[in-house]
Amino acid sequence: MGSDLDRQIQTLLQCKIITEAEVKDLCLKAREILVEESNVQRVDAPVTVCGDIHGQFHDLKELFKVGGECPKTNYLFMGDFVDRGHHSVRYPDRITLIRGNHESRQITKVYGFYDECFQKFGSANVWRYCCEIFDYLSLSAIIDDRIFCVHGGLSPSINTIDQIRTIDRMQEVPHNGAMCDLLWSDPDPDSCTGWGLSPRGAGFLFGESVAKPFLHNNGLELIARAHQLVMEGYKLMFDEQVVTVWSAPNYCYRCGNVAAILEVDSNLNREYTIFKDSDRSSMNSRTTPQREGPPDYFL
């Protein structure tokens, strides 16, 4: 079994796809691991925290070059692995993954992952296996009880980390409620009311007057999250107590942004590293400037 996995990893690293049967098998194995994880997965520092990837495979390889190869470096990815980019259907090795708003059946049907699976495998089966796995992903992570990591943000239904542990997470992302808010909310530096409805149509906007008490009451020093494109790769807010980390450089192969990762050492010191898109990715964007139909398979 060990050599099978190695062979599959090698195939994937060459940006080639594995068979549907292999995907099904991997998903079953992944489920066994994920079902044991908590809604608030404990992670020990040192660890490198990453934001949205959105299927930008070659840029993910770039990320591993910059941050150090897994498993020598511990990684925590804050969701949104799929949709948009052309290579959502491959991920090597075990690292801590938490769920993003795109790890959802409804969203992947609109934003590209469903189409990509159908195009590459000829049926909806691989998409279904992956969506089942998404249901098992943790909702959040906590590094040494001090740094709280979630894809979107806070919820008016959640005041303590313990409340997150009581959520029944193994389901499709609901349209409202605590689980939805954690994956959809955004911090709002201009907020004067604390909470507001989100312009996204799900989740909330939360201000400093909500974030700071949450940090204080839960003994946290930082909330790390992703979910919003940041041109400079990362953005600090609320006296550096909330940070957005975005890890898809030149998003959609045309935004021209840089990406970032957050390296947390064993003393919880934080360092942000910026990186640009890989050569393979920028080649792709030069040859296909405007995307209309389902993404082409690019080798």
Place this chain on the structure above:
Amino acid sequence: MSTSERVLQNNHLRHREGLTTVSHDWTMVKAGSLVEKQTLVTIDADATVEDACEVLLKNGITSAPVYDSVKKLYVGMFDYGDLMTYLLLLLKKMDVPLEDQSLEMRDLIQRTSRSQNVPVKLASAHGDLSGKDPFCTVLEETRLGAVVHDFGTGIHRVAVMDAEGNMKGILSQSSTLDYLMRHLSEYPQLQPVMQKSLQQCGLSNGRVLSVNGDEKVLDALISMSTNSVSSLAVLDEQGVLLGNISMTDIKHIMKNLRTSWLWITCFQLVCKIRLSQGVESGEDQYPVLDVNAKSTFGYTLSKLQATKAHRMWVVNDSGCAVGVVSLTDVFRVLSRLIDTDD
């Protein structure tokens, strides 16, 4: 009351401490005060329809008044509805051959109208080509109570004029809603209706005009035009809401000059628009904007304001569309309040 509703109610009540005891009557607010800081964008009556469309796109607006510089007066409003009606008229005249289906919009219009540039004054004659939404004017002094009455009958916007006949600005249903929601704490008379459920307001079910996700965009636009509505729910075979298609979506077709988007399916258009908007704003939006029968009127208005949508679909527990709350419906409810107070 759900968490969302509790949170919003706290927001609305938050600023009340410290206010004087003088009760402000929202119906007495002057129309002029709502358009004070507006920069007016106008379209020349002799401009071509394609040029007029470009004005809307460039300024990120959905309508603009049309000014005849010879007659020195305003002759109507031009909006995406007019563009759509004009386009459909042209396209209905003949079957568009396959090779023309990917032409740039300008070229398509040229082809189908045999290179006759139709001036926009014809397209927006008597208010507008589509025949609905007449060019309505009010004075700066006109009170909001009267304007809201007009909005409740389906008028989407009014032109605010000063005593000399100069246009000061355009007051739309959207900007009026935004004003009321931002100043809600100053108008306690509105609190009771905000707490009512959509069911209690009689808005929780009604006729849902829809199109199947597999139908072509062009057919949906024709359906909207025939039924005189500005949007359709996009549903799957079970009636589950997938998204919506509205007249303003035609701006996406124009923006990218992608006439080929007229011949894709409605669901594909919903996806393309969401993908495009997500990249532009750096934030992906939820594909459906909906509420349910138990949602409060206030929550529905807050969501309309936050998402800048012109309607919220009412869905049941299975996600099927059972009704719709449009801005016109909102203002009809608000104008009923005024009538019952008299």
